[in-house]
Amino acid sequence: MLPFSRVAIIGLGLIGSSVARAVRQHMPTVRLTGHDADPQVRGVADRLQLCDDIADSAGAAVTDADLVILCVPVGAVGAVASEIADDLPADAIVSDVGSSKASVAAALSAALPNNQIVPAHPVAGTENSGPEAGFSTLFHGRWCILTPVEGTDPTAVARVQAFWRALGAEVETMTPEHHDLVLAVTSHLPHLIAYTIVGTASDLEQVTRSEVIKFSAGGFRDFTRIAASDPTMWRDVFLANKDAVLEMLQRFTEDLTALQRAIRWGDGDALFDLFTRTRAVRRSIVEQGQDDARPDFGRAHD
């Protein structure tokens, strides 16, 4: 039996459109309604037939839903939740896909005190945005983290878990605060570093304009992919997960200073030991099949 039969998706960009495509592929009998604040996105969603119905307002999209998923930047979640409050059926479960969780969980609970709230974060994505960037296999073999708030009905959590499993994801549950700490180091800090290094290189480019592009092999090239990620989405993530990001940034800065000292004093052993440790981390990720070097990752479109 399907966990839900009428799903509403608010925000039809990369993640919302991927959820729509994945629902179509894995649960073809589910009735899908969608809405996006941007009329152009609604037009594209209509043309791509991502949903059975594209509504002109968030409220109109949710009137009949048993699951509502907010797929908007985390800074917009509170406003969208307030927008749907009057039209939301009492038994509808509300979820989201935001990259940070504590502020999102708080905003959803505050705006929708009478509904079951099961915040979620599919740890899967690309540097691209918009409805045309999505694809149905995005969640295959990827983690989806659920961060239910205290007092949530376990049945609601189990149904959202079954939903993500049906889309091909593996599901784990943790508190919103723990999620934000873990993701600060595994996702948010790496994005911040990529934005910084590409920004620094782009400043240097004034001096060595053509060389930065010409010789952007290896490491720098990989950073430019991450640094091409959506500005609105990432602005919101850093503002929403401020405390955890600042804590991890503090630790990172201390470690960077230690590395700086090792280079200055010619401490080759310190450098060699660290690089040996980090190589082992990469190899264990690859062994567990969690690396993005799989042939289909981020490239398959349907």
Ligand SMILES: NC(=O)C1=CN([C@@H]2O[C@H](COP(=O)(O)OP(=O)(O)OC[C@H]3O[C@@H](n4cnc5c(N)ncnc54)[C@H](O)[C@@H]3O)[C@@H](O)[C@H]2O)C=CC1
């Ligand atoms: N991009 C990625 O790789 C991943 C993103 N996420 C999370 O997914 C969420 C969506 O991100 P993407 O799909 O990548 O962004 P996107 O930019 O591709 O799509 C977001 C859509 O939300 C719409 N929107 C913005 N404010 C709205 C509002 N008030 N009402 C209705 N629609 C609104 C925009 O018009 C846009 O079409 C974010 O919270 C992000 O943190 C989660 C996992 C991966």
Ligand SMILES: O=C(O)C(=O)Cc1ccc(O)cc1
């Ligand atoms: O493109 C990449 O490498 C990503 O890291 C995608 C991504 C971005 C944000 C998330 O919350 C989860 C995954």
